[in-house]
Amino acid sequence: MDLQDTPEDAEFRARLRDWLDKALPTLPPKPPPDDWPARRAYDLGWQRTLYDAGYAGLHWPLDAGGRGAAPTRHLIFLEETERAGAPYVGANFVGLLHAGPTIAAEGTAAQRARWLPPILRGEEVWCQGFSEPDAGSDLASLRTRAWRDGDDYVVSGSKIWTSHAEVADWCELLVRTDADAPKHRGITWLAMPMDAPGITVRPLRTLAGSAEFAEVFLDEVRVPAAHRVGDENDGWRVTMVTLSFERGTAFVGEVVACRRVLGELAREARSNGRWDDPALRRRLGRLNAEFRALWRLTQWNVSEAEASAGGGGGGVPGVGGSVFKLRYSHARQELYDTAADVLGDQALDLDRPWVLDRLSSLSYTIAAGTSQIQRNIVAERILGLPKGR
Amino acid sequence: MRFQLTDDQRALKQGVRELLARRFDREALRAAVRRPGLDRGLWRELGAAGFFALRLPEAQGGVGLGLPEAVLAFEEAGRALLPGPLTATFLAAGRVPGAAEGETVVAAVDRGAGAGGGGGGLVEWLAEADVVCGDASGAVPLRSLDPLTPLHRVPVRVATGAAGGAGTGDRGAGAGAGAGAGAGAGAGAGVGLGSGGGFGSGSEPVSEPEPVAVLLTAAEQLGTAGRVGELAVQHARTRVQFGQPVGGFQAVKHLCAEALVRVETARAAVYAAAVTADPADIAAARLLADEAAVGGSRDCLQVYGGMGFTWEADVHLFLKRAWVRTRRASGGTESEELLAADLLSGAGR
Ligand SMILES: Cc1cc2nc3c(=O)[nH]c(=O)nc-3n(C[C@H](O)[C@H](O)[C@H](O)COP(=O)(O)OP(=O)(O)OC[C@H]3O[C@@H](n4cnc5c(N)ncnc54)[C@H](O)[C@@H]3O)c2cc1C
Numbered sequence A: 001m002d003l004q005d006t007p008e009d010a011e012f013r014a015r016l017r018d019w020l021d022k023a024l025p026t027l028p029p030k031p032p033p034d035d036w037p038a039r040r041a042y043d044l045g046w047q048r049t050l051y052d053a054g055y056a057g058l059h060w061p062l063d064a065g066g067r068g069a070a071p072t073r074h075l076i077f078l079e080e081t082e083r084a085g086a087p088y089v090g091a092n093f094v095g096l097l098h099a100g101p102t103i104a105a106e107g108t109a110a111q112r113a114r115w116l117p118p119i120l121r122g123e124e125v126w127c128q129g130f131s132e133p134d135a136g137s138d139l140a141s142l143r144t145r146a147w148r149d150g151d152d153y154v155v156s157g158s159k160i161w162t163s164h165a166e167v168a169d170w171c172e173l174l175v176r177t178d179a180d181a182p183k184h185r186g187i188t189w190l191a192m193p194m195d196a197p198g199i200t201v202r203p204l205r206t207l208a209g210s211a212e213f214a215e216v217f218l219d220e221v222r223v224p225a226a227h228r229v230g231d232e233n234d235g236w237r238v239t240m241v242t243l244s245f246e247r248g249t250a251f252v253g254e255v256v257a258c259r260r261v262l263g264e265l266a267r268e269a270r271s272n273g274r275w276d277d278p279a280l281r282r283r284l285g286r287l288n289a290e291f292r293a294l295w296r297l298t299q300w301n302v303s304e305a306e307a308s309a310g311g312g313g314g315g316v317p318g319v320g321g322s323v324f325k326l327r328y329s330h331a332r333q334e335l336y337d338t339a340a341d342v343l344g345d346q347a348l349d350l351d352r353p354w355v356l357d358r359l360s361s362l363s364y365t366i367a368a369g370t371s372q373i374q375r376n377i378v379a380e381r382i383l384g385l386p387k388g389r
Numbered sequence B: 001m002r003f004q005l006t007d008d009q010r011a012l013k014q015g016v017r018e019l020l021a022r023r024f025d026r027e028a029l030r031a032a033v034r035r036p037g038l039d040r041g042l043w044r045e046l047g048a049a050g051f052f053a054l055r056l057p058e059a060q061g062g063v064g065l066g067l068p069e070a071v072l073a074f075e076e077a078g079r080a081l082l083p084g085p086l087t088a089t090f091l092a093a094g095r096v097p098g099a100a101e102g103e104t105v106v107a108a109v110d111r112g113a114g115a116g117g118g119g120g121g122l123v124e125w126l127a128e129a130d131v132v133c134g135d136a137s138g139a140v141p142l143r144s145l146d147p148l149t150p151l152h153r154v155p156v157r158v159a160t161g162a163a164g165g166a167g168t169g170d171r172g173a174g175a176g177a178g179a180g181a182g183a184g185a186g187a188g189a190g191v192g193l194g195s196g197g198g199f200g201s202g203s204e205p206v207s208e209p210e211p212v213a214v215l216l217t218a219a220e221q222l223g224t225a226g227r228v229g230e231l232a233v234q235h236a237r238t239r240v241q242f243g244q245p246v247g248g249f250q251a252v253k254h255l256c257a258e259a260l261v262r263v264e265t266a267r268a269a270v271y272a273a274a275v276t277a278d279p280a281d282i283a284a285a286r287l288l289a290d291e292a293a294v295g296g297s298r299d300c301l302q303v304y305g306g307m308g309f310t311w312e313a314d315v316h317l318f319l320k321r322a323w324v325r326t327r328r329a330s331g332g333t334e335s336e337e338l339l340a341a342d343l344l345s346g347a348g349r
Helices: A007-026 A036-052 A071-083 A090-106 A109-121 A235-248 A252-272 A278-309 A320-348 A355-365 A371-382 B007-023 B026-034 B040-048 B067-080 B086-092 B171-180 B211-238 B250-276 B279-309 B315-326 B332-345
Strands: A126-129 A145-149 A152-163 A170-176 A187-193 A199-204 A213-224 B106-110 B121-124 B131-133 B140-142 B151-154
Touching (some): A007 A071, A071 A252, A071 A278, A090 A109, A090 A126, A090 A170, A090 A187, A090 A235, A126 A152, A145 A170, A152 A170, A152 A187, A170 A235, A187 A213, A252 A278, A252 B332, A278 B250, A278 B279, A278 B332, A320 A355, A320 A371, A320 B250, A371 B250, B007 B040, B067 B086, B067 B211, B067 B250, B086 B106, B086 B131, B086 B211, B211 B250, B211 B315, B250 B279, B279 B315
Parallel strands (some): A126 A170, B106 B131
Antiparallel strands (some): A145 A152, A152 A213, A170 A187, A199 A213, B106 B121, B121 B151, B140 B151
């Protein structure tokens, strides 16, 4: 067991640190949080900068346009970029963290060549069209239909809670291609261009006031059959790959960010006098323990995955991601609830830092599979408890 | 970074597990509950296997391994619910003759979590100890909650000017505590253990507990947490109600899932602290391991239903030991305060 950088990793870390020191001051000012077109431009611009410097897709396989580095090196990247205050993936979330990795793992050579470089270069934004009004936790009961017409699939139905749909170029879309098959069997995974005729995006306001997700209505939208990832009716298996990325690795960078916030909170409490309350102090101390442990858990999971995959990029994370996601989403909510205690009355002022974060933290136990669903997964797939009611 | 067990570490963990399975299986555990007392034979066997001498340099007759290996061994001890003053004897190895070999049983005064500055504290296994670290004079036995951990309470002393710090009492004094079983018995202040000793320099009534002791306690808690999680899952798979194993019911499933999440989070924290030996990492490990052990044992008891509330099932033994360990130095509040201060020091990253 060790937690040391190898000499090569240490050198990588030092170079990255230097580069960040020079690159970050060149960034344009941050756009307002609910101006999604401006945020898209900002996030893509940063991605392009990373790409040009050779830091995009570090742990993606070489033949997917990545650098083929070990996942532990990606952790160093996350640590250093966060420490330096670099922008987070933002609008590139779906592309970089799950559509891209899914295509890298399951796509054909042509599909990898078509979709992965633009994700890494910061040219195209993806969204995720999985959930439907009547198919959330029970995702496999989705009803959006697709039927074959020549070289195309024709798609009709609707999706909901689709993050960043307004500014997306592509959608990882789940459709039902066989209505008579058992519900998990008749699903297909498609890449749908968001400018195709028949698509209507209606923004949905979140409780935080911004329109960061949307309803998407699909009226006989034509998607080329060549855009199918995996076989027809084999989309559930491909979906499990996507979800394992979403739960397994997508939140990793945020843990580092939470540790920074915690330090800021302690300093705020010290300056406004709340620090003298031992109960609050201990709560902050416990959160320090929590986020330290979550970062260690990340290092452990990544290191184990790396060892079992024999190094190199592209491995699909296991269900252990559910363990992490469960603990993390609750810790994050506790963090911002504690922030509200530090802030006192100011916790009701939307212009104060952390107040919007507290609101958005409410989504963490819901999005990407609710905590209840994660517990089912842990119990049935890790502990082997029987399925039942 | 290779944050996984090496093959040697796996082998060591497995070796300790097998030794304990052979020498301290369920029957031995239940026998120990019926006939309390330290199994000196087992203690010597542990000594012979290098358990106490794990971190002693080879030149001093030790095994020459590090903190990570010690943590793995203590995790197994916690898993098996091995009784005895393991931490105190381990820390005395190399300083108290015979401790490393398991010939000398060493107990220590532990000021306990949140005991304040007035001294006092608890001693585990005082009557069985050959040597006591710290001033146990006036120690009074109490009816221990944990049938496998006899406890004495050391009274809080008003400062008299006489230093009552770290020291070793000889067997005579220790025996007095056992035989007296009443007020006034106990070990007198003895010879200081020197730097790095269990409990300070001798100039203060109480000093900071050694971080290694805090971490080894966390390791034991981790082992207990893992074991009770397994017991809960086994029971949930086999106990049938309403025509199906109770583990098919979501309420039960979720208890088991949460237990696993706590164990895995604690494991990452404990192993990392063993690697870094950083005081804040150790405090974090301790908090999470305490939570995993107590929470896991409680949930396990719940999954066992009425059987869990009986003396027959082992679950209560795990919970009671977990509770005893949470009272050891630098549990709860102290660790939380240390970690809070760490946030302001800026070293928290
Ligand atoms: C901020 C945000 C962003 C999102 N982004 C996207 C996106 O980009 N793309 C996309 O496709 N989806 C997205 N989602 C949707 C998200 O995946 C679903 O909301 C989630 O899976 C839950 O489904 P649901 O909302 O239908 O809740 P329901 O399934 O209706 O659940 C309601 C309640 O019942 C509980 N429940 C349901 N089934 C069970 C069960 N078997 N056992 C125990 N409890 C159960 C749930 O835990 C929950 O508490 C997003 C959601 C949020 C909040």
